[in-house]
Amino acid sequence: MLLKNIKSLTITAVSILALAACSGPDAPDNPDAKILHRGNSAEPLTLDPHLASGTWENNIIGDMFIGLFTENAAGEPIPGMAKSWTTSEDGLTWEFELIDTIWSDGVPVTAHDFVFALRRLLSPDTQSQYAALVYPIKNAALVHNEEATPDALGVTALGPKTLRIDLEYPAPYFPGLLTHYTTFPVPAHVVKEFGARWIQPENIQVNGPYKLVQWRTNDFVQVERNPGFYDNENVCLDEIYYYAIADANTAERQVREGRLDVNNDFPGRKMEFLHKELPGYVRVHPFLGTTYFSFNTNVKPFDDRRVREALSMALDRDHITQNVIKSGYISAYSLVPPGIGNYPQGAIVHWAKLSFEERRARAKELLMEAGFGPDNPLQFEYTHRSTGDNPVAAPGVQSDWNAIAPWVNVTIAQIETQILYANLRAGDFSIGDGGWIADYNDASNFLYLMETRAGPQNYANYSNPVYDQLMDAVNREMDMVERADMMKRAEQMMLDDMPIIPMWYLVNKALVNPKVTGWVDNIVHTHRSRYLCFAE
Amino acid sequence: MKLSGIFGDMGTKISMFGYFLRRLLIAIPTLFVIITLAFFMMRAAPGSPFDIERPMPPKIKERIEAAYHLDRPIYVQYGYYLKDLARGDLGPSMKYKDKSVADLIREGLPISATIGGSAMLLSLVLGGFLGSFAAIRQNTGADYAVMGFSTTGISIPPFVTGPVLALVFGVYLHWLPTGGLDRGHMTFTHLLLPVVTLALPQIAIISRLTRASMIEVLRSNFIRTAHAKGLSERTVLFRHAMRAAVLPLVSYAGPATAALLTGTLVVEQIFALPGIGRQFVIGALQRDYTVVMGVVILYAALIIMFNLLADLVYGFLDPKVRYQ
Numbered sequence: 001m002l003l004k005n006i007k008s009l010t011i012t013a014v015s016i017l018a019l020a021a022c023s024g025p026d027a028p029d030n031p032d033a034k035i036l037h038r039g040n041s042a043e044p045l046t047l048d049p050h051l052a053s054g055t056w057e058n059n060i061i062g063d064m065f066i067g068l069f070t071e072n073a074a075g076e077p078i079p080g081m082a083k084s085w086t087t088s089e090d091g092l093t094w095e096f097e098l099i100d101t102i103w104s105d106g107v108p109v110t111a112h113d114f115v116f117a118l119r120r121l122l123s124p125d126t127q128s129q130y131a132a133l134v135y136p137i138k139n140a141a142l143v144h145n146e147e148a149t150p151d152a153l154g155v156t157a158l159g160p161k162t163l164r165i166d167l168e169y170p171a172p173y174f175p176g177l178l179t180h181y182t183t184f185p186v187p188a189h190v191v192k193e194f195g196a197r198w199i200q201p202e203n204i205q206v207n208g209p210y211k212l213v214q215w216r217t218n219d220f221v222q223v224e225r226n227p228g229f230y231d232n233e234n235v236c237l238d239e240i241y242y243y244a245i246a247d248a249n250t251a252e253r254q255v256r257e258g259r260l261d262v263n264n265d266f267p268g269r270k271m272e273f274l275h276k277e278l279p280g281y282v283r284v285h286p287f288l289g290t291t292y293f294s295f296n297t298n299v300k301p302f303d304d305r306r307v308r309e310a311l312s313m314a315l316d317r318d319h320i321t322q323n324v325i326k327s328g329y330i331s332a333y334s335l336v337p338p339g340i341g342n343y344p345q346g347a348i349v350h351w352a353k354l355s356f357e358e359r360r361a362r363a364k365e366l367l368m369e370a371g372f373g374p375d376n377p378l379q380f381e382y383t384h385r386s387t388g389d390n391p392v393a394a395p396g397v398q399s400d401w402n403a404i405a406p407w408v409n410v411t412i413a414q415i416e417t418q419i420l421y422a423n424l425r426a427g428d429f430s431i432g433d434g435g436w437i438a439d440y441n442d443a444s445n446f447l448y449l450m451e452t453r454a455g456p457q458n459y460a461n462y463s464n465p466v467y468d469q470l471m472d473a474v475n476r477e478m479d480m481v482e483r484a485d486m487m488k489r490a491e492q493m494m495l496d497d498m499p500i501i502p503m504w505y506l507v508n509k510a511l512v513n514p515k516v517t518g519w520v521d522n523i524v525h526t527h528r529s530r531y532l533c534f535a536e
Numbered sequence: 537m538k539l540s541g542i543f544g545d546m547g548t549k550i551s552m553f554g555y556f557l558r559r560l561l562i563a564i565p566t567l568f569v570i571i572t573l574a575f576f577m578m579r580a581a582p583g584s585p586f587d588i589e590r591p592m593p594p595k596i597k598e599r600i601e602a603a604y605h606l607d608r609p610i611y612v613q614y615g616y617y618l619k620d621l622a623r624g625d626l627g628p629s630m631k632y633k634d635k636s637v638a639d640l641i642r643e644g645l646p647i648s649a650t651i652g653g654s655a656m657l658l659s660l661v662l663g664g665f666l667g668s669f670a671a672i673r674q675n676t677g678a679d680y681a682v683m684g685f686s687t688t689g690i691s692i693p694p695f696v697t698g699p700v701l702a703l704v705f706g707v708y709l710h711w712l713p714t715g716g717l718d719r720g721h722m723t724f725t726h727l728l729l730p731v732v733t734l735a736l737p738q739i740a741i742i743s744r745l746t747r748a749s750m751i752e753v754l755r756s757n758f759i760r761t762a763h764a765k766g767l768s769e770r771t772v773l774f775r776h777a778m779r780a781a782v783l784p785l786v787s788y789a790g791p792a793t794a795a796l797l798t799g800t801l802v803v804e805q806i807f808a809l810p811g812i813g814r815q816f817v818i819g820a821l822q823r824d825y826t827v828v829m830g831v832v833i834l835y836a837a838l839i840i841m842f843n844l845l846a847d848l849v850y851g852f853l854d855p856k857v858r859y860q
Contacts, residue, residue: 043818046633127600129592145595199634216720217635217643218818219810243716243808246818249699250808253707253714418823422587 033238034534036516039251039263043218043244048199049181050121050128055437055525059264060221060242061181063529064206068096068114068163069178073531075441075522077175081109081185081207091170091478092138098161101230103187103205111157116188119143119150133182133439136174138166169475172483173342173442180440209235209530218244229530236518236533255281255511262532263511264525268327268389271509280514284328285521286339288438289506290446291390292332293382293431294424294459297499301370301378302430308498310366311431313351313359314404315397321504324396325389328509332502336446336491339523343443343484347491349498364405377407384433385417393503394433425456434459437506441524443487444474450494460499467493552851556844563840567833574832575617578825579610585630585823604630617829626833627826631819637830640815645834648811650722651803652796654731659738659792664785666739667746668778674751682743689740694799698733698806705729715808730807734799738792745788750781779853786850790843797835 044057049065052058062070070080079085083099101109121131122144135141138154154166171177187198187205194203201212209232210223221242225235243260245251251263252270256278266274266282274282295302295311302308317331330338333352338345351359372378382401384394394412401410415423424432438445448454451471452463470490477483495502508525518531586592586600601607605616620627626637670682706714706729717726753759754777762772800813808814812831819827 043632045631048633051633124596124599127596127603129586129596129600131596132593141593145593196634214720216810217632217640218814219717219720222719241719244810245716245808247805247808250715250806253702254716254808256707257710257714259713259716416583416821418587419583422583 030238034236035239035241036237036262036529036532036534037241037243037260038529039245039254039260039265039511040221040242041244041248041251041265042246044215044221044242046199047204047212047215047221049184049186050117050126050131052181053130056242056244056264058181058526060223061184062208062526063210063223063240064204064208064212064226065181065184065186066208067178067180067184069175071179071524071526071528073518073520073528075520075524075526077179077441080179081114082178091172092167094165094167094174095158096163096165098163099230100161101207102228103190103207104211104226104228105187105190105205106228107187107189107205108160109185109187109207110160111163112160113185113188114163115155115157116191117184117186118155119153120186120191121182122153123150128182130182133177133180136167136169136171136177138168140168170478171475172478172480173440173444176341176440176442209528210240213239220244231530235530237529240529252511255513258513260511261513261516262519262527264508264527266509266511268325268329268509269392271326271328274511278511281511283510283512283519283521284507285525286330286337286523287506287508287525288337288340288441288523289435290332290335290337291329291433291435291503291506292335293433293501293503294429295431295499295501296427296429297460297462298427299430301372302380304370305498306366306370307372307378308501309351310363310370310404311401312349312498312501313354313366314363315400315501315503316356317503318356320393320396320400325393325504327389328507329389329504330507332505334491334495335450335500335502336443336487337505340438340443340446341441342480343487346488347495349495349502360404367404367408372407373405374407377409379409379411380430381411381413382431382433383413383415383420383423383429385420386414387417390433424459427459427461429459431501432459433503435506438524443484443491444471447471447474447487447490447494450499462494462497462499464493464497552848556848559844559847563837563844566840567836570836571618571621571829571833572614574829575614576610578823578828579613581823583823585825587823604628621833626830629819629824629827631822631824631827637826640827641812641830641834644810644812644815647717647722647809648800648804648813651727651730651734651809651811652793652800654727655734655738655796655799656792658731658735659742660785662735663739663742664746664782667743667748668750668773668781670743670747671750671754671781672773679747683747686740686743689736690744692736694733694737694802695806697736698729698803701729701733702807715806717809730803730809733806734796734803737799738795742785742788742792745784746781749784750777753777753780756780783850783854786846786853789846789849790839793842794839797838 040059041056042054044060046052046057047061049061052061066080068080068082069077072078081098082096085094085096087094098111103109118134120126121128121134122140124144124146131144139148139152142148143150143153156164158164177183185207190203190205191198197203201214204212206226209226209229211226213222213224215221222239224239229235248265248267251260252266254260255263271282295308297303321329321331333349334347336343367378382397384390391414394414398410398412401408420432421434423429424434436446436449448471449457450462450467451458452468467490470486474483474486477486512519515535517533517535519527584606586597598607605613628636629640632640666682670679673679702714705712712729713726759772759777762776800811801817804811804814805817815827816831819831
């Protein structure tokens, strides 16, 4: 009897599980629909342009919303909602004429949506973590810190289709900044009606090429074509699935299986293997990112420039990038990565051309000049992030430093990435690894990190009044050639002081099925789905 | 006779119900201790959900922390948490700005439950079968093969088995997908590798338990009696031996549930499955306090419940057990 019961129970359970497991998709897809499956690194924490902070969120948000400017296939700023614009002579006032277009529910997109959006972004109630990016807009910082009312913000609707933005200082990179999701308009009528839930699939309205259909946490986000999009006739793909696959190895397997058409990363150390296994898939391109170590210049002995320079010289970046990390990174001898906008490069550490043996010998001399030697050994801790290639590189860094002289003794400590950044900001470190990826394509976005006013983001606590004055002038300079020269001088001055150790320039990596067309490798690693298609 | 039978039955039922109730009452303080420990341990971990690479203006950070009571002393936060919990409110996720903890659990639980349930079933059926098979063929090649497999199964953890299975059956043979679901739908092919990965160590343990217990039972007097009575081998095995041999398995069901639940943390990560195990891992790394707490409470409740169920089933199977 009992056995019978167990047997029947088992059969029932198996049937239920089998049924549950075998439930197929609800409705068959339109067989003609062009669907792209994109691996998108991580789960979006939000799809609200005002709350987002990750590049993986940008990939989806930028497919749904279009700002005054947007990106072309090569990631360069092109007009989006802006039809035309004028700039005042002093560069402080920008007046935009908007194109005639609608939200996906048919309501026209107006200048008021922009005013509403920027005020919402800067309202402390919105709790945006990224709003400081629009501080170049007049009174933005004051409004954000509740020292001015929202109507003091320098954003005005002069008519339904005319928008004026006043700036604190001329920002020649402003069109690039306007491609950032924090500056996107949101449908005021929808946000007012649904509040925080306006972004849910059942409520959301968009002005971009795709509209949200479903969002399954840690699985995928699905969007479909928005027929009301102003350039819909040039959009090829009907649906996009963005998969939150954080593990680059898992994503790589899915690309090899053909389940993903595109993944915006791959494990760097597998580059050679992937070139062989997946010919035509591997994409590597310089990126707007630099990995650099910061000295805590507040503590001894890192307040001594000679010690900082010695430790920077003694690192064999070529060996670490090419033989240890093997991800295609480029040895860095400056903070600002090559290829960045509005900057011809040129600033470089003065010893970059020396051979590594010469540098190591010079490093030893410098440390001895600073008072270190067998009787006064140099001991310190190097802390590094637990993610990415940093744990792989750390032993190489340690061994390079220990090889300067027997009396140099370095310990390494791996710290969870977000904790390490908190320590860097709090000044709780000796030498710490960190990195920066630009928010927009302009060199000033790197150089401001070393300004005194960058506060906790200036991990090294570097403070040089001349540098600060120069960077302040950069923000006000209208002549782009002169501005670039000023930035170069500022960067050189900072590199000579060596508060940081530039280690390597990042590259962006992607696996793209060769049948996907329209993918243009670019320095901002932004690839809007509206430009992608499948080869016939 | 009939009457006493009824009373006897009722008596058992009453004592069983009393036992069930007692165990439930014990479960409340147990859960409370778990919640308390998890709450304070989570807060003791360095960092906060709002530590991001780009610092926020202090006023905004204050505003956000106030919204989650993070500006208050930790015991006050604990009080707020318990108050919300008493109302059945697990709170909003601190990282997923558009979702609540209940939303996240609702989305992830069916997937984790299907993987865990299927793995449990597979382990019991296959482990039970292999163990009995090895016991009947004790000290033969078949027995050694099963025990060899079992030792291997116990020794190799899922974070090794998973990627190897995915590589062989997904990448090289192209028979099965290497991860994820079919656009949000659980299909047999998508769940096969995760379920097998999760079940393998349990199959190994269960087959060893069954073998040991079956060998002991087969040597016992009542089996000899059954044989002497001329019962067929099949009847002796399935009607008499199996029932007794299955007892250690039932007491193992509690620990097995715990092992499967913790196993899903690893397996969901390897196969990129959107279950609550993955939620938990991501939540812990991001210091999403409320999500971690929500999953801990759910897991703890499930483990307590399955242990209780195992004890009740044990009583059904073994007449010697009395609920006191």
